[in-house]
Amino acid sequence: MSIETTTQKSQEVNKLQAQTQSLKIEVDVSNRVGGGYSNNFIDKLPQNARDRFERHGVDLSKGYPEKPPSEQIPLYVDDAQKIRDKPVDYIPRGKNADPEKKALFSKVKQVKHLTKHIGTELIGVQLADLNEQELEELGLLIAERVVVFFRDQDLSPQRQLQIGEFFGQVEHHPQQNHVPGLPGTTVIWNELAKQKITFKTAKSGTGRWHSDLPHERQPPGVTILHNDTIPSVGGDTFWSSGYAAYDKLSPEFQKFLEGKVVVQRSMHTYLDRDDPLNGGKQITRETPLVRTHPVTGWKSLYVNRGWSVSIKGLEPDESKLILNYLFDVYEKNLDIQVRFNWKPNDPKLGSTALWDNRVSQHAAVWDYIDDNEPRHGTRVSALAEVPYFDPNSKSQREALGLAN
Numbered sequence: 001m002s003i004e005t006t007t008q009k010s011q012e013v014n015k016l017q018a019q020t021q022s023l024k025i026e027v028d029v030s031n032r033v034g035g036g037y038s039n040n041f042i043d044k045l046p047q048n049a050r051d052r053f054e055r056h057g058v059d060l061s062k063g064y065p066e067k068p069p070s071e072q073i074p075l076y077v078d079d080a081q082k083i084r085d086k087p088v089d090y091i092p093r094g095k096n097a098d099p100e101k102k103a104l105f106s107k108v109k110q111v112k113h114l115t116k117h118i119g120t121e122l123i124g125v126q127l128a129d130l131n132e133q134e135l136e137e138l139g140l141l142i143a144e145r146v147v148v149f150f151r152d153q154d155l156s157p158q159r160q161l162q163i164g165e166f167f168g169q170v171e172h173h174p175q176q177n178h179v180p181g182l183p184g185t186t187v188i189w190n191e192l193a194k195q196k197i198t199f200k201t202a203k204s205g206t207g208r209w210h211s212d213l214p215h216e217r218q219p220p221g222v223t224i225l226h227n228d229t230i231p232s233v234g235g236d237t238f239w240s241s242g243y244a245a246y247d248k249l250s251p252e253f254q255k256f257l258e259g260k261v262v263v264q265r266s267m268h269t270y271l272d273r274d275d276p277l278n279g280g281k282q283i284t285r286e287t288p289l290v291r292t293h294p295v296t297g298w299k300s301l302y303v304n305r306g307w308s309v310s311i312k313g314l315e316p317d318e319s320k321l322i323l324n325y326l327f328d329v330y331e332k333n334l335d336i337q338v339r340f341n342w343k344p345n346d347p348k349l350g351s352t353a354l355w356d357n358r359v360s361q362h363a364a365v366w367d368y369i370d371d372n373e374p375r376h377g378t379r380v381s382a383l384a385e386v387p388y389f390d391p392n393s394k395s396q397r398e399a400l401g402l403a404n
Helices: 003-022 047-055 077-082 132-145 156-165 242-247 250-255 316-332 396-400
Strands: 108-113 119-122 147-151 187-191 220-228 235-243 261-270 281-288 288-294 298-301 306-311 337-340 352-355 360-364 376-383
Touching: 047 220, 077 261, 077 281, 132 156, 132 352, 147 337, 156 220, 156 376, 235 242, 242 298, 242 316, 242 396, 281 288, 298 316, 306 316, 352 360, 376 396
Parallel strands: 119 147
Antiparallel strands: 108 119, 147 352, 187 376, 220 352, 220 376, 235 337, 235 360, 261 281, 261 306, 288 298
């Protein structure tokens, strides 16, 4: 090859590189994410859900469900991160409640603790009828027992939203489906699953142990899920206690983990503005690995297999090894878990769970998919405080005077 030919080729390469560097890539948001009302699912809406919505005045005439308008759905990760990147006021509900919860318990027929360490069912009361004092005491009960259940509930999505607002600023997800006209009431419905779950993939998606939205600046505290449509068999949900998971660790390992920072990621992906062709990018946030609950003052392990990526300051192999062990502590200790079957006594009503995302993980059981039955509900998540660790806080067992 002659020197002249080599020089020409080199010039052509340099010219192409210059053109590539100046190339501006534009992406049409509306072609990527569709917003607004959907008409694809309205005819599939389960009868119980339809009856609930019509009974409480939800307008389904434009379609179901509803998403934010396309122009409001963020395409780039930096835009998504800005949505809730400023501090919001938070009142820790339950902190000033009556420790004996006399007002709340006087209204129920039975207080039923489902396991020793986690899970309580309140029987014979409508969640919708609780006043602010009773909700304050309920906040304390949730903080102590991690998750509280109500069966045979006629809970409107409007009242569900109001109760969520009592516990904190309600999360309005930038991508998720919600009840028409009620942003913040996220629709949880197997029909909407983009990736259809099968028997072999039942551990994927929400079937994997996780905590909701740890990438938020102020992740959810109390979350309210009301299921109005439940499979005839199955469709349960598991919860596991972060208080008890921390208490399962040796004192020396607890000391090692306290003060460590974990990187959390979002479930949804967005484009990198500087590299939009390099696939989806998730929002990330640094949080304490061990956090303190502002109401109980108890320490909790704040990691989950779904969204916890790495431990800051450790080598990748070290981080992976420790995180996998901590995930297993949550997932494999049956004595710190509770399993709830959502089926109500009255088939026309639903069941409701309120849990504290700060001190728990949960996982849905997809054992009903072979029967092609629907599972439909609405979820409201109340954002809480910026996660923190107080070195003077105590573990649950230490605070309660229980032996290790």
